[in-house]
Amino acid sequence: xxxxxxxxxxxxxxxxxxxxxxxxxxxxxxxxxxxxxxxxxxxxxxxxxxxxxxxxxxxxxxxxxxxxxxxxxxxxxxxxxxxxxxxxxxxxxxxxxxxxxxxxxxxxxxxxxxxxxxxxxxxxxxxxxxxxxxxxxxxxxxxxxxxxxxxxxxxxxxxxxxxxxxxxxxxxxxxxxxxxxxxxxxxxxxxxxxxxxxxxxxxxxxxxxxxxxxxxxxxxxxxxxxxxxxxxxxxxxxxxxxxxxxxxxxxxxxxxxxxxxxxxxxxxxxxxxxxxxxxxxxxxxxxxxxxx
Numbered sequence: 422x423x424x425x426x427x428x429x430x431x432x433x434x435x436x437x438x439x440x441x442x443x444x445x446x447x448x449x450x451x452x453x454x455x456x457x458x459x460x461x462x463x464x465x466x467x468x469x470x471x472x473x474x475x476x477x478x479x480x481x482x483x484x485x486x487x488x489x490x491x492x493x494x495x496x497x498x499x500x501x502x503x504x505x506x507x508x509x510x511x512x513x514x515x516x517x518x519x520x521x522x523x524x525x526x527x528x529x530x531x532x533x534x535x536x537x538x539x540x541x542x543x544x545x546x547x548x549x550x551x552x553x554x555x556x557x558x559x560x561x562x563x564x565x566x567x568x569x570x571x572x573x574x575x576x577x578x579x580x581x582x583x584x585x586x587x588x589x590x591x592x593x594x595x596x597x598x599x600x601x602x603x604x605x606x607x608x609x610x611x612x613x614x615x616x617x618x619x620x621x622x623x624x625x626x627x628x629x630x631x632x633x634x635x636x637x638x639x640x641x642x643x644x645x646x647x648x649x650x651x652x653x654x655x656x657x658x659x660x661x662x663x664x665x666x667x668x669x670x671x672x673x674x675x676x677x678x679x680x681x682x683x684x685x686x687x688x689x690x691x692x693x694x695x696x697x698x699x700x701x702x703x704x705x706x707x708x709x710x711x712x713x
Contacts, residue, residue, distance in 0.1 A: 466493025
């Protein structure tokens with residue numbers, strides 16, 4: 422069974438605990454669904470969970486996380502991580518974080534997921550959602566689909582489900598966050614997008630109780646949308662035949678994915694700058710890739 426991150430040395434308020442509990446519960450449900458897909462394929466693959474702890478730069482305990490990893494018949498490599506960390510930012514990094522320039526203290530709790538698939542017809546995927554506290558409080562996150570061999574049906578279905586999740590929060594929410602994802606998941610030196618998009622959002626304020634309730638509900642809806650749509654796409658594609666040319670195209674596409682995550686991804690930078698677990702931070706990298 423998965424563990425909960427060790428938050429020794431951290432004091433969580435009610436909102437932070439509520440968010441942490443949700444992220445961990447979502448992790449449990451996602452991992453159970455992915456293992457169920459492996460069972461359907463005749464595999465006994467299961468997640469292995471590794472707990473880690475973080476020390477703040479001043480030597481004080483700074484929380485920790487749990488890295489969940491599975492390598493199976495359908496999921497060539499999938500990582501589902503949860504963490505709850507806190508302490509103080511490095512002063513130079515603090516200047517780039519919302520609400521941390523005046524006071525570098527922070528607490529962050531969240532879930533992050535990346536799946537790389539064995540069948541090139543099954544799209545890879547990324548999802549994360551998080552709650553951060555500095556002198557400000559806010560939610561951020563998103564989900565995006567990354568197919569080596571894009572299928573319009575999958576792309577349309579993924580975006581339709583995210584649109585439905587966004588629609589209760591305003592008529593333009595999906596369009597704004599889809600455009601944000603389009604701009605963010607872009608590889609400038611290749612002049613290509615990382616995948617077929619999704620949504621990306623950040624700095625959804627939670628300084629008041631009403632803001633917290635609304636934006637926490639939105640983040641939960643994003644998590645539910647992912648859990649609803651992505652396993653359906655996997656089941657639709659996981660038994661499709663593929664050839665070596667398909668796999669080579671997937672490996673080359675994975676090289677682009679790795680370039681983005683190492684050069685441009687904010688989550689990677691945040692983890693490295695805050696003393697996170699290296700294996701958990703870099704779990705997003707594919708097990709194999711190819712550069713021509």
